[in-house]
Amino acid sequence: MTQGRSIRLFLVDGTPNGLLTAEIMNWTGHVLTGPRSKLSELVQRPECGRTGIYFLVGTDPEGNPRPLVYIGESDDVATRLKQHNRPEEKGGKDFWEKVCLITSKDQNLTKAHVKYLESLLIQNAGQVGRCKLINGTAHEYIGLPESDRADMAFFMEQVRIVLPVLGFGFLRDTHRLSLPEQEDAGASLSEVPRFRMDIKRDNITAYAQEVDGEFVVLEGSQARFEWTDHKHNYRALFKQLCDEGVLVDNGDGHRRFATDYAFGSPSPAAAMVAGRAANGRKDWKVEGTGQTYAAWQDQRVSAAAPAADLSPD
Template sequence: MNGRSIRIFLPEGSPVQLFTAEIVNWTGRVTIFPRAELSKFKGRPEAQQPGVYILIGENPEHPEQDVVYIGETEVLIDRLKYHNGSEDKDFWQATFAISSKDANLTKAHIRYLEARMIELVSQSGRAKLKNGTLISSGQKSPLPEADQADMEYFLGQLALILPVVGFQGLRPKINTRPTSSLGNQTTPDHDPEIYPDSDQLPRFEIKMDQTGVKATAVESADEFVVLAGSTARKDAQPSWGNYRQLRAQLESEGKVVPHADSGLLIFQEDVPFRSPSAAASVILARNANGRTRWVHAETGKGYGDFKQQQLEADHQSP
């Protein structure tokens, strides 16, 4: 994997105030600041530039998910001031203002970026979009082929830098299609160097012969992803406390639904979890230690033992 260098600058010298993030040799800049520091952003040069912005807040209905609004404007501070006075942006807590250091972003460029960002956030399912009307692929600002290529590269750099500074919304779902079907695809929503395919990752399983539960998952970076088609117990144990609310949320969103024939629940899509224990608890409908309940599909070792073996193997490598 090729290394990347990201430069973080703290103008105030504080890690909790406004800061900027850039990638070496990239023309873009991301300025990140709390809503309360909008007045400080006002005095910065990029505040007067065109750009795309992301307004981020907490989702009270889903604590593990952000609420976001994505927009574009020819003068960032003017549009942000407008939103600051709007009652429908009460969720807004943090701001990501995206601009260009060489001031070459036109209205057509930022409209294209806005449409693509909304499209990718919608596809990833990692954040709840507050935009009233989603911009479809057919509504992107028309651009010459060369400009589209430039904006896709710009977007690819955003997909790399934004997760580092705290926004996961552009991060794509893990790819579960066979690698061979992708050809040479290297679009921002699937860079195989950054986001490997699921068939390249270790697989873990939970099986309960007495109930028929069978679930398969892969681990990708900081996520433990239960794959579509996995099944889960429907009836919960009375003592179940951990992650019970998360299971209810997944059911309400239609990601986990009743199986027509087995009396179990089935995952309708790949679902990322923050830990193996969260995934195991949702599947088994009770408190569960994921490090012991998940088993590596090839070796039969428990998740915890498998990870420990990897550590020891790495330590022994020359």
């Protein structure tokens, strides 16, 4: 089992939508984040005068559910953020709504360190595929000594841990799932089952598993070739997955998942398979038993909370 972590959060101005700092115990990194509307206060913070990496995050005006992200580095982040805040015709960036800055409490990050981190983070964000990168191609920085590269690898792992806690999930990796990997990790099938969804009249079968709070449809799962429910909002997501090569033509009148793909819950996962709105809590069933996802989840919750604890006072 993964060991727990302690993250210290501080609301700088005492409001949930203002400036926020975050630190992990025994990590030299320091995180500062806030909305663009608070940029005038943010750039006055001492962290902004240090060497660091930063993320500009916004929504896609074309309706893509994945956020737009720009990853940058600077010796003086405040100056760089002021440049990004200019109108687009003057070299600024209009898309971003939030900023996240990561520096070091001991100020040991150098220009070479943050260039290396920037390169790693751009590559990682592109590989994970949870955002639309504004950067383009990542540059290769290989001039760091081996010991520094090891330190930056650890630093980056802490960044990937703390960002989702702050609402930035674009670096969260999707685990490649298979039954042998689960058994190696010590998890039994009764704890982490594989779910199956069948659309018998169309001869469609899909598989999924739940991991780290997400519902992951497995590579090779089948799906309907076209979206049929033109009024539902999931139609845009179906088109996006087709355009990005997640759902590909299987050559038999169906589509298939070309890679594992994580959804926030079972229902959007079921909708992508069915090509229409679907209730994933009923449509996904435990492989081998036929138990619905809803019944399986209720069984787990009931087993974890004894009847005596659930009875009214």
